[in-house]
Amino acid sequence: MEIVITGRHTQVSQKFRDVVESKMNRVTAIAPDAQRAQIVVTHEGNPRQADTAKRVEITVVAGRTVVRAEASSSDEYSALDMALDKLTLRLRRTRDRRKDHRRGYVNPVPVDLGPIEAAPAEEPKDEEPNNSPQAAVASDLGPGESVEVQVGDTPIVIRRKLHIAEPMSIDEALYEMELIGHDFFLFVNKDTGRPSVVYHRHGWSYGVFEIDTAENVAKAKKEA
Incomplete structure (x- = not known):
């Protein structure tokens, strides 16, 4: 290994x-x-x-x-x-x-997160061209790649990573969330095709957020 x-x-x-x-x-x-x-x-x-x-x-x-x-x-x-x-x-x-x-x-079939990249070496502060939250989302990323930007002189660090997800059920997403030890997990719901998030609530209860546009929801209602 x-x-x-x-x-x-x-x-x-x-x-x-x-x-x-x-x-x-x-x-x-x-x-x-x-x-x-x-x-x-x-x-x-x-x-x-x-x-x-x-x-x-x-x-x-x-x-x-x-x-x-x-x-x-x-x-x-x-x-x-x-x-x-x-x-x-x-x-x-x-x-x-x-x-x-x-x-x-x-x-369930787990999500392939792609190769894990080693943490990038930190650059001296005087070499950082744009030390702002916008810099964290300005560049294009490949699958599995990540970027970190510190906000000014504060201890706040914004980390952005591109995650390639395979469609899965809510039950499979909950299983993946437990494996990686996070309080939430991003996935594509294979039943609806929508980007979704499962997350921990209180005790053993969980929640699910699904994301869609108003135009798509209105179109689906017309077709139903």
């Missing part, structure tokens, strides 16, 4: 890289078909957030399945352990779902 480790606002030590290499066998033990793992370490410079100053994000690609987990702590090693615990739990769920499929249950 290919392992890519990058840092945002921080340098990644060789010791941490060695620890990651040794602990990723937990992933291959559960998902022997895992092809690539990307680990991103982020440092939060705000001293008020010292308890969560280090965030570790792990993304694993196994076949066409993408599983993601993240955690924050005062140091990158404990954050790594917590993120790995979440990741291995989700990988086990994926493995069990595949077993259910072989028993005759329906297994």
Whole structure:
């Protein structure tokens, strides 16, 4: 399995890289078909957030399945352990779902997010031509590509990424949302053809947003 480790606002030590290499066998033990793992370490410079100053994000690609987990702590090693615990739990769920499929249950087709790009190296501030929110949405992106722009001198960072989605049902979208550990998931509803979002509400309840134009809705009503 290919392992890519990058840092945002921080340098990644060789010791941490060695620890990651040794602990990723937990992933291959559960998902022997895992092809690539990307680990991103982020440092939060705000001293008020010292308890969560280090965030570790792990993304694993196994076949066409993408599983993601993240955690924050005062140091990158404990954050790594917590993120790995979440990741291995989700990988086990994926493995069990595949077993259910072989028993005759329906297994949804996951979204192919394309190749995961390593985090781009940060440019010095005096080399950034346009440090504004508009710059984050001005350029064209390819599938899987992303861009980040910091808003002025604030800690706000806008990240934009192009996601290629395959049509799927709401149930399949909920499954994908749980795999990547997000509170929402963008997809194309295969029943309506509309761009849609599933999201967590309270407790075990979920919500669904569908997007369409007033012209298309009016046209559909006339045709009905």
